[in-house]
Amino acid sequence: MSAASAPKTPILHVDMDAFFVSVAIRDRPELRDVPAAVGGGPRGVVTCANYAARAFGVRSAMSGVQARRLCPPLVSVPLDHDLVSQVSAAVREIFGRFTPSVEMVSVDEAFLDVRSAVRLLGSPVTIAERIRAEVLAEQRITCSVGVAMSRGVAKVASRHAKPDGVVVVPPEELTTFLHPLDVGELYGVGPKARARLHRLGFSTVGDLATTPLPVLVQALGPGSAARLHRLAHGTDGDGRSAPRRPLETDRSIGAQETFGRDLHAGRDRAAIVSELLRLSARVGRRVRAAGCVGRTVTLTVRFADFRTITRSRTLTQPTDVTQEVHATAVGLYDALSVGDDSRLRLVGVRVEGLLPRERTPRQGMLGERRRGWRDADLAVDRAVERFGKGVVGPASLLR
DNA sequence: TCTGGGGTCCTAGGACCC
DNA sequence: TCTGGGGTCCTAGGACCC
Numbered sequence: 177m178s179a180a181s182a183p184k185t186p187i188l189h190v191d192m193d194a195f196f197v198s199v200a201i202r203d204r205p206e207l208r209d210v211p212a213a214v215g216g217g218p219r220g221v222v223t224c225a226n227y228a229a230r231a232f233g234v235r236s237a238m239s240g241v242q243a244r245r246l247c248p249p250l251v252s253v254p255l256d257h258d259l260v261s262q263v264s265a266a267v268r269e270i271f272g273r274f275t276p277s278v279e280m281v282s283v284d285e286a287f288l289d290v291r292s293a294v295r296l297l298g299s300p301v302t303i304a305e306r307i308r309a310e311v312l313a314e315q316r317i318t319c320s321v322g323v324a325m326s327r328g329v330a331k332v333a334s335r336h337a338k339p340d341g342v343v344v345v346p347p348e349e350l351t352t353f354l355h356p357l358d359v360g361e362l363y364g365v366g367p368k369a370r371a372r373l374h375r376l377g378f379s380t381v382g383d384l385a386t387t388p389l390p391v392l393v394q395a396l397g398p399g400s401a402a403r404l405h406r407l408a409h410g411t412d413g414d415g416r417s418a419p420r421r422p423l424e425t426d427r428s429i430g431a432q433e434t435f436g437r438d439l440h441a442g443r444d445r446a447a448i449v450s451e452l453l454r455l456s457a458r459v460g461r462r463v464r465a466a467g468c469v470g471r472t473v474t475l476t477v478r479f480a481d482f483r484t485i486t487r488s489r490t491l492t493q494p495t496d497v498t499q500e501v502h503a504t505a506v507g508l509y510d511a512l513s514v515g516d517d518s519r520l521r522l523v524g525v526r527v528e529g530l531l532p533r534e535r536t537p538r539q540g541m542l543g544e545r546r547r548g549w550r551d552a553d554l555a556v557d558r559a560v561e562r563f564g565k566g567v568v569g570p571a572s573l574l575r
Numbered sequence: 576t577c578t579g580g581g582g583t584c585c586t587a588g589g590a591c592c593c
Numbered sequence: 594t595c596t597g598g599g600g601t602c603c604t605a606g607g608a609c610c611c
Contacts, residue, residue: 195611196611215579215580216579217579218576219576219577219578219579220578220579220580221577221578221579221580222579223579223580223611224611236611237578237579238577238578239576239577239578239579240576240577240578241576241577241578242576242577242578244576281610281611282582282610282611283611284611285611363609363610364608364609364610365609366608366609366610367608367609368607368608368609369608369609399585399586426582427582427583427584428582428583429581429582430580430581430582431580431581432579432580432581433579433580434579434580472603472604474604474605482577482578484606484607485605485606486604486605486606487604487605488603488604488605489603489604490602490603490604522579522580524580526582
């Protein structure tokens, strides 16, 4: 069948295998077959485990303690943000050789609409194998590819292809492939939704697919019902449908950090305020680098018992000024009615409602004071760019 | 020595306006 | 004076994904 007359177009979902750890160890051949993971510090969790570690049961989001209990020889490797971005961009460039329609969904995965490529380059499977070969040859990491007529099915297929493989789900095999799967395999169905669906009697994708939509709406509400109905039928959008919303700019930029030890809300206020400054500075720099301003500042506080709350305030004027972000965050912190004895595990700062700076009319009379803060920020940004992080920072962080 | 950090999206209630 | 409804913004929480 020719691509032009095809009722739908094949979608490739390409997913790097254990991306973060693969990148971290690709220049360390001695670790190739050794269990290794990124993350998993004293108070941390495993960010990404390689397949040797997964053989021991080590999984992402597992605490470092538990991972080491399962796999004593586990080697911890540091995450190299810059290298990850670099490899991600290189992989993105490889995808671009095969089709102009590439939608990166994160650093390590993408949807490719190969409609225009099949005539020139061969079947989707052939294209998938060529992509994998070029990624391996140039970046020395492996990836897996799912091929199907919809995004949702391609995504499930790539997971089944892992590691280092290809899974194709032609239309005539859709039901055989999809229906026996647990509902938890569908994109967007996490542990909570899965448990709820199981309680309602929907254990497999087939259970969903064979239930009339109105019945699903009754049980799940219109939004979830429609989404799951489409996913279960493999009709959640082919390459023709536009990506949900092209990400021109980020919607929000934030930073958070777990303390090395829990802090007391009252007694350690100074340390908390200073941590909020560090986080605000990090966020402010990224907001300015993105050429944005944001309207809402959100403070996150996690207590020792892991209860987590957020408090937000919308400013009258969007900002990219570190000092304003920090002042707002501290105001939100001081307005919390937590006992001085509360123990805090983490604080975070996020700027939301981002808009391109040049598209934001600045109301006249920008105060002298405010302009001064912003000029100081820009000077710091330039210094950081030249000399690296840690060289320049707010004076109150120096001790 | 349980449980990171970066995000997006959805829901729901209340305020406020028309 | 009473009654009604729709739309939007703000805030808080939570599910989910990588």
